[in-house]
Amino acid sequence: MKIVNLSEQNSLINRFIAEMRDVNIHNDSMRFRSNARRLGEIMAYEISKTLDYTEKRVTTPLGTKDMYLPTEEVVVATILRAGLPMQSGLTNYFDKADNAFVSAYRKEGGDSKLGFDVHIEYLASPSLEGRTLILADPMLATGSSMMLAYNALLTKGQPATTHFAAIIASQQGVDMLAKHAPEDSTLWITALDEKLNEHAYIVPGLGDAGDLSFGTKMD
Secondary structure: OOOEHHHHHHOOOOOOOOOOOOOOOOOOOHHHHHHHHHHHHHHHHHHHOOOOOEEEEEEEOOEEEEEEEEOOEEEEEEOOOOOHHHHHHHHHOOOOOOOEEEEEEEOOOOOOOOEEEEEEEOOOOOOOOOOEEEEEEEEOOHHHHHHHHHHHHHHHOOOOOEEEOOEEEEEEHHHHHHOOOOOEEEEEEOOOOEEEEEOOEEEEOOOOOOHHHHHOOOO
């Protein structure tokens, strides 16, 4: 697996993530969603550089111009509900892409040493056979949700190429994907944090991305 950390070079990404982390700012749900959306747009632009392109002649009012345009059929998938703003940013740029949605949630108990298991409850997806899959989730903590969502999506066909995208990842989550995801896939992140706490939340992280985007949910 190829791992691309977009924060390794300073850019406006720093400010967007700083606002998402900052306890004095990130409770503004509109701004939080806006920053997640903008990071999705940046990732879409960077991912677009890896696609296949073909030459096409475009007619203008004054003549013609040969342009190189992407040829891959893209599907943008996200894990509900936290990934929705990020997916919005990705589809702002991949505006011809189809979309897929996976619902993954933590269920207390189970066999995991963390005290919970991750369950897939809902899946809606077009065929993925031979297409380019981008799977987005803002927080890559243990990596379990991302891999379960990916495996669930494989029931809809085998993608030709897979890109995983996360705003903040833990080293444990990165290691987990590197071990279990396809060797020819790519993981795109905009920040890397070193550890998880006892509840498997990323530290320092930013908190619960779903709650910060859409309001606190009832247990």
